[in-house]
Amino acid sequence: MDTTLLKSLSEAHGISGKEDAVRKIILEAIDGHTSDIRIDSLGSITAIKRGTVAGAPRVMLAAHMDEVGFMVSGVDGDGLLRFTAVGSIDDRILPGLRMKIGVNAIPGVVIWTPIHLGREQSVVKLANLRIDIGAANKDDANGKVKMGDMIVFDSYFGEVGTAMVRGKALDDRAGCALLIDVLRGGPYPVDVLAAFTVQEEIGLRGAQVAAQTLNPDVAFVLETTTANDIPNPLAVPDEMDEPNPTCRIQGGPVFTILDRSIIVNPRLLQFLRATADKHGIPYQLKTQPGGGTDGGSIHLANDGVATAVISNPSRYIHSPVTYLHRDDFDNSLRLVQALLHDMTSFGGTAL
Amino acid sequence: MKDLIKSLVEAWGPSGYEHHVRELIRGYAEPYADSIEVDALGNLICRVGQGDGKQRIMVAAHMDEIGLIATFQEPRSGYLRFTPLGGLIHTTLHGSRVRFENGVTGVIGAPEPLGSSRQNAPDLESFYIDISDGDGAGAVAPGTAAAFWRPFEERGTRLIAKSMDDRIGCVVALEAMRLLAKETPHEVYFAFTVQEEVGIRGARPAAHSIDPDIAIALDVTQAGDEYKGERNGIKLGGGAAIKVQDPGLVVPPAIRDWMIARAEADGIPYQLELLKAGTTDAAQIQSVRAGVPSGCISIPCRFVHTTSETVDLRDVEACVQLLTGLLKH
Numbered sequence: 001m002d003t004t005l006l007k008s009l010s011e012a013h014g015i016s017g018k019e020d021a022v023r024k025i026i027l028e029a030i031d032g033h034t035s036d037i038r039i040d041s042l043g044s045i046t047a048i049k050r051g052t053v054a055g056a057p058r059v060m061l062a063a064h065m066d067e068v069g070f071m072v073s074g075v076d077g078d079g080l081l082r083f084t085a086v087g088s089i090d091d092r093i094l095p096g097l098r099m100k101i102g103v104n105a106i107p108g109v110v111i112w113t114p115i116h117l118g119r120e121q122s123v124v125k126l127a128n129l130r131i132d133i134g135a136a137n138k139d140d141a142n143g144k145v146k147m148g149d150m151i152v153f154d155s156y157f158g159e160v161g162t163a164m165v166r167g168k169a170l171d172d173r174a175g176c177a178l179l180i181d182v183l184r185g186g187p188y189p190v191d192v193l194a195a196f197t198v199q200e201e202i203g204l205r206g207a208q209v210a211a212q213t214l215n216p217d218v219a220f221v222l223e224t225t226t227a228n229d230i231p232n233p234l235a236v237p238d239e240m241d242e243p244n245p246t247c248r249i250q251g252g253p254v255f256t257i258l259d260r261s262i263i264v265n266p267r268l269l270q271f272l273r274a275t276a277d278k279h280g281i282p283y284q285l286k287t288q289p290g291g292g293t294d295g296g297s298i299h300l301a302n303d304g305v306a307t308a309v310i311s312n313p314s315r316y317i318h319s320p321v322t323y324l325h326r327d328d329f330d331n332s333l334r335l336v337q338a339l340l341h342d343m344t345s346f347g348g349t350a351l
Numbered sequence: 352m353k354d355l356i357k358s359l360v361e362a363w364g365p366s367g368y369e370h371h372v373r374e375l376i377r378g379y380a381e382p383y384a385d386s387i388e389v390d391a392l393g394n395l396i397c398r399v400g401q402g403d404g405k406q407r408i409m410v411a412a413h414m415d416e417i418g419l420i421a422t423f424q425e426p427r428s429g430y431l432r433f434t435p436l437g438g439l440i441h442t443t444l445h446g447s448r449v450r451f452e453n454g455v456t457g458v459i460g461a462p463e464p465l466g467s468s469r470q471n472a473p474d475l476e477s478f479y480i481d482i483s484d485g486d487g488a489g490a491v492a493p494g495t496a497a498a499f500w501r502p503f504e505e506r507g508t509r510l511i512a513k514s515m516d517d518r519i520g521c522v523v524a525l526e527a528m529r530l531l532a533k534e535t536p537h538e539v540y541f542a543f544t545v546q547e548e549v550g551i552r553g554a555r556p557a558a559h560s561i562d563p564d565i566a567i568a569l570d571v572t573q574a575g576d577e578y579k580g581e582r583n584g585i586k587l588g589g590g591a592a593i594k595v596q597d598p599g600l601v602v603p604p605a606i607r608d609w610m611i612a613r614a615e616a617d618g619i620p621y622q623l624e625l626l627k628a629g630t631t632d633a634a635q636i637q638s639v640r641a642g643v644p645s646g647c648i649s650i651p652c653r654f655v656h657t658t659s660e661t662v663d664l665r666d667v668e669a670c671v672q673l674l675t676g677l678l679k680h
Contacts, residue, residue, distance in 0.1 A: 217391075257494045258420060258434070263367030263546060265392075269494075285494055287423040289434040304392040304556030 001329045003165065005029060006177045007157040010167035013100065015069035015086045016202045018150045019043055022065040026176060026196050033183045034194065044206040045196040046214055053189040056344050060193040060216035060305070061182060061336070062207055062294045063175030063223070064200035067168065068318050070151035072101065075142055079135030080111065083151055084126070087201030089318050091126045097320060098154035099131055102145050107154060108133040153320035163326050164249075170322040171224035172200065174312050174329060178222050181333050188340040200294050204261060207294035211301035218268065218306050218343070220336065221295040224322070225254050225286060225311035247313040250325045252282030253332040256309035259289050261296025265306040271346055272308055272339070279338045281331050286311070310336065352667070353510075355379065356522050357503040360512035363450060365418025366436040366549045368496045369393055372414045376521060376543050383528040384541070394557040395543040399531055402538030408678065409540045409563035409643070410527070411554050411632040412520035412570070413547035416513065417656055418498040419449065421480070421491055430479035431457065431491060437548030441472030443657050449480065449497040455490065457482045457497060501658040508588070508664040515660035517547065519650050519667060520569035526671040527678060535678050544632055551599075554632035558639040565606065565644050567674065568633035571662065572624050572649035581627060585651045587662070590620025591669040594647035599630030600637060606646035613676045619669050624649050648673055 005025075014022040026045055030037070034047040044065075068087030075081055081101070095112035108131040131151070135141035157167035167173075179194055186192070193214040198206035211219065229248040247254040255272050256264050276283040299307035312332050315323040364372035373395050377387060384397035395414070417437030424431050447459045457480040461473045482491050503512040510519075524541050531539075540561045545553035547570075558566065572592050575583035585592055593610045594602050614621040624647075633645040648670050653661040 257422070258367065258436075263436070263549060263552075266368065287432075287493060289420075289422065299392065300552055300555050302556065303560040304390050304394070304553075306391045 001326050002177065002181065005180065006165065006174065007167070009173035009176055010157040010169050013105070013150060013152045014065055014067055014169070015071070015150050015152060016066040016199045017086070019065040019198050022173070022176070023196070026065065026180065029180045030183050040209055040213060042206050042209050043198040044210045046210055047183065047194045049183055049186060049188070049192040049194065051190040051192070052187050053344055056190040057217040057346065058191045058193055059340060059343055060195060060211065060214050060219035060298065061179050062195040062197055062210065062219065062221050062298060063179045064172045064197045064206065064294055065176060066198055066201050067152065067171070067173070068201050069153070070099070072145050072147055072149040072151060074147065075138050075145070076130065077138050079137045079141040080130035080132055081108065081141065081145060083129070083131055087318070091124045091129070093319055094126065094129055095124060099151050100154045101131065101133060101151050102149035106133055106144055155320040160323060164323050165326065166321050166323055168320050168322065170314055170324050171317040172222070174224050174314070174324055175222035178312070178329065178333055178336065182336055182340070185337055190340055190343045192340060197294055204292060204294050204297040208297035208301060211298040211305060215302055216305055218346070219295070219298045220339065221293050221298065221307065221309045222332070222336065223293050223309055223311040224314050224317060226317050227313035227315050230315065246288045247284045247286055249313055249315060249323065250327050251284040251313060252328060253335050254284050254286050254311040254313050256286045256293070256295070256311065259291050259293065259309070261292030262299055262307060262309065264295070264308050267348065268306050268308040272310070275338050275342050276335055279334065281335045281338065283335070284313070352522065352526060353505070355525065356510060356519065359518040359521055360503050360514050362518070363452065363498050364414055364416055365420070365496045365498045366415040366546045368452065369414040369545045372518070373543065376414065376525065379525050380528060380541070383531065383533060385533060390556060390560060392553050392556055393545045394553050396557060396561065397528065397541040399528060399533055399539045399541065400535040400537055403536055405536045405538070407538045407540070407562070407564045409542055409558060409561050409566040409636065410524055410674065411542045411544050411557065411566060411568045411636060412524045413517045413544045413553065413632060414521060415545055415548050416498055416516065416518070417548050418496055420496045421451070421493050423493055425479070429483055431482055433478070433480055435475060436496065438656055439475065440656050441475060444472070444478055447658065448500045450500045451491050451495050451497045453491065453495065455482055456500070457491070499658045509661055510664055511659050511661045513658040513660065515652055515662050516571045516655055517569070519571060519662055523569050523648070523650065523667065523670045523674060527674040530671070530675045531678060537678060539678055547632055551630070551632055551635045555635040555639055558636040558643060562640060563643055566633060566636045567677070568631040568636065568645065568647040569670070569674070570631040570647060570649055571652035571655060571660065572626055573629065573655055574651040574653045577653050583625060583627065585622055585624055587651050587653060588665055589622045589651065590666060591673045592622050592624040592649035592651055594624045594626070594649055597626035597630045597634070598628060599634030600645065600647065602646045603644045606644050610646060610648065610673065610677065613680070614673050617672060617676045619672045619676070621669065621673065
């Protein structure tokens with residue numbers, strides 16, 4: 001894991017539709033390692049790393065550049081900012097959080113009622129929240145921010161514990177870092193069609209255009225998924241309430257069986273499992289079908305693309321602090337490189 | 352035709368896992384197709400005819416049926432948790448039998464099958480599947496798909512089975528292929544599609560590769576003659592249902608009128624369909640590439656998305672005649 005690179009990716013500000021800062025970092029990082037680097041009309045980066053075997057499958061690898069965040073949607077008379085979510089975020093985590101607003105990264109905090117006032121609010125709704133940037137009034141606030149300004153979690157990247165890193169936006173900057181490492185490695189027998197996509201968090205949008213353009217034979221989506229291997233504070237323990245952790249930190253790359261956007265090609269899933277077994281790489285199956293990924297768009301592009309999803313297990317995604325284990329990242333990288341080397345022996349996508 | 356219907360409705364093929372159905376259909380289609388291909392998603396595409404300057408027509412019927420997939424096995428009890436493949440009706444689940452691909456039969460249960468209020472079924476998360484064999488925890492790995500199971504039955508002209516939706520559409524397509532006997536002025540692509548029940552996924556790439564001038568989807572439609580039903584005018588035994596509109600598709604009048612004119616010319620009983628909820632493969636096909644004018648011939652069906660979907664043989668025959676007539680002229 002290139003921690004310096006992951007730090008800069010994690011700390012870059014780039015909500016859906018405003019991925020410019022992330023794109024800049026990636027373009028520098030892959031410079032010299034691929035050919036045919038393009039930025040498409042939606043803003044996704046596509047790049048091709050030519051393979052060594054003629055006629056081998058053309059394999060797309062996709063990771064999304066955007067992160068969940070917010071946008072300024074208005075200024076109240078008292079100078080407090082109204083804001084709206086970009087991507088899915090649990091409103092309940094917001095009160096008291098620090099945010100950075102706009103290109104000048106103005107600091108602000110989401111309002112909340114201190115405990116002294118004893119006002120228990122059981123339901124937190126985004127519509128009732130505001131961001132306080134210390135403005136004296138509406139005019140003062142309007143001098144600092146404007147409608148549509150990007151808002152991101154105010155967070156930093158760092159080490160946590162002995163082998164984990166923490167940071168915002170590891171969904172899916174960790175996938176971007178993984179894809180960069182793949183491109184820096186090689187050569188591979190197959191053509192690698194890399195796509196750093198935009199606007200995944202608001203509906204898998206950039207990937208659709210990227211896949212239509214690259215027109216791959218097979219695609220792997222490099223993602224970050226939620227490791228729910230923590231106690232559920234709301235669970236009532238009984239025999240039928242066994243923990244269902246989705247996946248676990250340090251359990252290795254996570255293979256999706258299906259989610260809301262895709263049923264993973266069964267032959268490709270078999271190939272993932274066989275490749276991991278062959279190379280002694282631990283892996284786990286995602287046991288809950290929530291969410292969707294770029295795979296949802298990619299597998300339906302053009303004449304259809306056999307597609308699988310490989311995720312790093314991480315805790316607390318879509319929050320200011322996501323935890324990622326180095327072993328998981330390293331195992332995901334080993335797996336993807338093994339897949340690219342073994343892809344020439346893949347028998348085909350039909351069961 | 353009843354043997355063909357029985358064979359297809361009893362076949363195993365939940366969304367994403369249509370390969371057994373596909374091989375069955377391929378076997379029936381082979382004598383009547385000029386070429387057959389399977390695409391990256393598993394759609395089976397059979398071409399009939401060369402075109403000779405006429406239309407390139409796509410006919411779509413989906414192979415998949417609603418089902419479920421095991422996601423997690425409770426460590427102590429051995430019960431399986433699952434996620435649906437397609438729109439399951441919760442009130443029909445308790446006590447239902449499912450078959451996994453490896454042949455294991457499971458029974459679905461729920462802690463409070465009638466719901467705490469006796470009005471609403473429990474959330475899907477509450478349901479579990481018993482696969483115990485009395486000698487261990489049973490052998491179904493998470494990630495294994497299952498289909499509901501009940502045998503095909505007849506009652507007069509009524510035909511009752513699981514997965515009439517949409518194997519009966521596949522039957523209509525196969526029967527039309529047989530009757531055409533490779534004779535058509537058009538270039539016809541019969542697409543047996545995948546993953547309709549999880550969001551109309553297979554039809555789109557199939558249409559992209561076929562690149563048709565017009566398309567006809569074949570699917571079941573909700574009959575309006577169930578007790579306190581939709582009052583949508585669709586009756587079992589009332590003939591082929593020519594779609595006018597559903598929430599995903601406004602059939603272009605030219606396509607609708609083309610179908611009506613054919614039915615009237617050939618004396619085929621038909622009824623006009625305006626469906627309030629649900630849609631078909633045509634909803635995706637219509638917006639592929641530069642757009643494809645698309646219509647739908649529907650088979651009226653009672654108890655849709657249960658293991659007792661009921662259609663009428665006379666309607667099925669009318670649909671076959673109508674489709675064959677359209678493709679012959």
